[in-house]
Amino acid sequence: MQTAFSQSPPPDEEQIRRAPKVLLHDHLDGGLRPATIVELAAEQGYDRLPETEPDRLRAWFREAADSGSLVRYLETFAHTCAVMQTREALVRVAAECVQDLAADGVVYAEVRYAPEQHLEAGLTLEEVVEAVNEGFREGERLAAAEGNRIRVGALLTAMRHAARALEIAELANRYRDLGVVGFDIAGAEAGFPPTRHLDAFEFLKRENNHFTIHAGEAFGLPSIWQALQWCGADRLGHGVRIIDDIQVAEDGSVKLGRLAAYVRDKRIPLELCPTSNLQTGAAASYADHPIGLLRRLGFRATVNTDNRLMSATSMTLEFTHLVRTFRYTLDDLQWFTVNAMKSAFIPFDERLAMINDVIKPGYAALRSEWLFSNSAALSS
Ligand SMILES: O=c1[nH]cnc2c1ncn2[C@@H]1O[C@H](CO)[C@@H](O)[C@H]1O
Ligand SMILES: [Zn+2]
16 A cells, blocks of 8 residues: 555554544444443342442453353343433443543444334333434534544444344434434344345335445355345445355465455455454454455455453454554554445545545554654664
8 A cells, every 4th residue: 555665663552542543343232331331220220230340340241252152242232231221321321432432542433233122111212313322422522522533423233133124224214314324233143144134225225325234253155145145235244254255275375256256346344343253253363363364355354343341342452453463554554444434334525534634644643653763763
């Protein structure tokens, strides 16, 4: 892309935190602050939390999610959803989410949640969406006041085991340009192919709306193929198992199958979530994670958190793991970030302005820092 002779050393965690980052795949109910869960549970009389001390609760989520199985990973969401049933709780959780992302250096995020999971105390679907939107706007204001500018759009998720996808798609369409930028389906993948919800996807296509589909995480190529060729997904949530359609020979030569070639040729964005994949068993280690190969082959790869609480992660940590594992430079991190911004569901002119006026200048400033450091003075 650029600077083949860049002297810029690999960025450290503190520089990565300051780098502008874009996040396309983050679940609202997977990113609560442990202390907030404890407080909300006490206020609401929810007495089934496995731990009531915030640090112990934080550790419980990470360990419970570390099971090697997506189904077991998803069981932990019962506790976060349980305390996200009132308007006040949703506003608070959404505002804190935005503040936490902004403090981590995220400048644009699409945060998803399933409105149908927040109806237990009597809220309507519309009230859920409006509460979360209010929280997102409040979070943007508070973050800006702290000097961290961020824009956040909501993605409405339908649960793939349920039967409300069309209703949620209609909801996403009604709140389009009112804080909601797209639609998604999530939940256990095996046994629940995306084609079960074809009516929802066809509706959104007729409305010229955008959607992503969790596919190729716990299940392989047939799920990705259906998401793209039957449902027409704009992006793939995870999509990491596209690796099953890529053969690397002993001499290093690479052969793409028809589906992998289609994904690369059509620039289909992959919302990769490395740490989450280690927990659910989709990859054995960061070094073994397909992101290394997918980046080298020029797929439209993006880096994401999935669930900051369950995966004990942040955008800074995801990037830090990748820098340590693959020796990525600021150029690589900028490449992932520009990929993500290009793949966002907001209008083209706004994406372009974010890339040219926020992301590139931010990385350029970081790249130049070495010039003013001691190591530059010593080596000259
Ligand atoms: O990685 C994932 N794969 C599939 N489903 C997920 C993942 N992370 C979270 N959810 C599911 O999405 C719901 C709405 O946010 C969560 O409640 C959880 O059940
Ligand atoms: Zn997810």
